[in-house]
Amino acid sequence: MTSAAVSNPTLFFNGGILQGEGVEHATRRIKDLDNVFQDTKVFGKTDPETLVYEVSSFLPVAEGTPGGLYFGLTHIHPGKVGNEYFMTKGHFHALIDRAEYYWGIKGEGVLILMNENREVWAERMFPGSLHFIPGRVAHRVANTGSQLLSFGASWPADAGHNYEEIRKNGFARRLIDKNGIPTLI
């Protein structure tokens, strides 16, 4: 029981699923990830319907609203295309100076970052890890474990996504499984 002034939250994540009014769900399958993985031969032979990651997001204001804040929960399935881990497309923000937080909730992964000079670095992601992604830095997450990787995200509503740059030129380094060890090459 709660008093009139103390209500239940309208959003919650239960067992990793973001629920509430206005929550949107999206899936990314192999067929949606053209130009993401290096091994095009193995990619072409992979079932196009294979689920790679799922994103649920709460977008309370219209995209582009200054001062608005978005929330996302992403689940990346374990798997590889050749020796490269399942990962997100990755993007710069359309308003490139906008920053973002990611944080690890479940599983093991690596956050891959790249600045505008195409310098790449990476941070280990695990339950409780917190990642501040400054503006002007592209970001992508790979699931390096054998379980689902779940992470949260929060970013400004006017940040937008610039996928084109990464789709065309990729990241300057790739994270591969080298004898069982996640390695940036």
Ligand SMILES: O=P(O)(O)OC[C@H]1O[C@H](O)[C@H](O)[C@@H](O)[C@@H]1O
């Ligand atoms: O957009 P991607 O690069 O595919 O990454 C997947 C998603 O990860 C996080 O949840 C981000 O905050 C979302 O904005 C993004 O859409």
Ligand SMILES: [Fe+2]
């Ligand atoms: Fe982002």
